[in-house]
Amino acid sequence: MSKLFEPISLGKLTLANRIVIAPMCQYSSDEGKATSWHHAHLGQLSFSGAGLLILEATAVEAVGRISAQDLGLWDDATEAALQDLVTGLRENSNMPLGLQLGHAGRKASCAAPWNGGAQIPPSAGGWQAVAPSALAFAEGSEAPLEMSPERIAELKKAYVDTVRRADRLGFDLLELHGAHGYLLHQFLSPLSNQRTDQYGGSLENRMRLLLEIFAEIRAAFPAEKPIGVRISATDWVEGGWDLEQSIELAKALDELGCSYIHVSSGGLSPHQKITVGPNYQVPFADGIKRYVKMPVIAVGLITEPEQAEAIIGTGQADMIALARGILYNPRWPWHAAAKLGEKVAAPKQYWRSEPHSVKGLFLPE
Numbered sequence: 245m246s247k248l249f250e251p252i253s254l255g256k257l258t259l260a261n262r263i264v265i266a267p268m269c270q271y272s273s274d275e276g277k278a279t280s281w282h283h284a285h286l287g288q289l290s291f292s293g294a295g296l297l298i299l300e301a302t303a304v305e306a307v308g309r310i311s312a313q314d315l316g317l318w319d320d321a322t323e324a325a326l327q328d329l330v331t332g333l334r335e336n337s338n339m340p341l342g343l344q345l346g347h348a349g350r351k352a353s354c355a356a357p358w359n360g361g362a363q364i365p366p367s368a369g370g371w372q373a374v375a376p377s378a379l380a381f382a383e384g385s386e387a388p389l390e391m392s393p394e395r396i397a398e399l400k401k402a403y404v405d406t407v408r409r410a411d412r413l414g415f416d417l418l419e420l421h422g423a424h425g426y427l428l429h430q431f432l433s434p435l436s437n438q439r440t441d442q443y444g445g446s447l448e449n450r451m452r453l454l455l456e457i458f459a460e461i462r463a464a465f466p467a468e469k470p471i472g473v474r475i476s477a478t479d480w481v482e483g484g485w486d487l488e489q490s491i492e493l494a495k496a497l498d499e500l501g502c503s504y505i506h507v508s509s510g511g512l513s514p515h516q517k518i519t520v521g522p523n524y525q526v527p528f529a530d531g532i533k534r535y536v537k538m539p540v541i542a543v544g545l546i547t548e549p550e551q552a553e554a555i556i557g558t559g560q561a562d563m564i565a566l567a568r569g570i571l572y573n574p575r576w577p578w579h580a581a582a583k584l585g586e587k588v589a590a591p592k593q594y595w596r597s598e599p600h601s602v603k604g605l606f607l608p609e
């Protein structure tokens with residue numbers, strides 16, 4: 245039996261298989277509100293047969309958006325738009341839905357990637373970014389405002405408020421975004437955090453904000469619903485955040501009852517030097533898995549069913565997440581099930597599409 249297609253439980257939420265659709269920013273919202281693009285994009289992914297679909301990084305406050313077109317959940321209007329989206333997805337798919345909670349920090353106020361992705365200063369229609377320290381992400385970017393203790397308290401409240409909205413919307417799972425150089429990662433890394441108060445300096449202090457926010461949102465979300473955390477295991481820059489520190493963070497999250505850890509890397513510094521290849525981030529997941537009880541998700545150029553099966557089968561990770569690969573092939577789980585001799589859920593409207601060579605592939609949703 246395929247290990248990739250074995251069910252897995254995150255608390256009381258059981259996933260049909262170990263394939264996760266990772267959060268992927270679409271830069272297609274209207275002042276934080278989900279649009280018809282999200283209905284089309286997420287609708288097709290919800291038919292894929294994956295075990296879990298996590299919506300893109302969703303800003304907990306307007307200044308936390310990467311771009312003006314980022315998805316958000318900070319007021320009644322953004323909540324109503326997401327409610328329409330969730331209702332539509334639920335009407336046509338039984339796939340569990342997660343929401344990633346994000347804040348861009350100093351990487352906020354940027355153009356969409358297809359428009360160059362450069363930071364837009366307030367003088368050109370952007371907004372003032374905030375961060376742990378007044379250090380710009382890249383040369384030529386405007387320095388963010390260093391967050392005061394009062395501003396940090398406002399941030400925590402924004403996370404909790406968004407979590408309460410997400411619960412009302414009926415999300416099955418939440419993921420706290422602490423990766424890819426965004427705000428919580430900025431607090432973790434000594435490259436971006438040069439504070440001298442209780443949120444800077446030592447590893448314990450740099451981890452403090454992420455752990456405090458996790459504890460507060462865990463208390464605000466129903467106990468039976470899982471909350472995981474996505475991290476960058478390394479900055480890929482000497483003197484930055486690294487695997488050893490990530491292991492300490494993972495152990496602290498494990499003690500707080502974190503439901504899983506989703507292990508990526510990079511994004512904090514333009515000076516990163518990454519050697520990219522198949523499974524290039526899997527060793528980070530494997531390294532963390534040795535120290536925690538919670539399930540671990542691996543990512544990073546996982547493209548072939550046999551490759552994913554080997555990661556799970558050898559115990560390097562408990563789940564694999566797909567991002568760009570499933571954009572390129574939105575039926576990847578179907579094809580993986582066919583290749584590995586397994587079955588996968590599909591809508592009844594698509595049952596007749598089964599190739600003759602794999603009759604019996606589809607399970608009813």
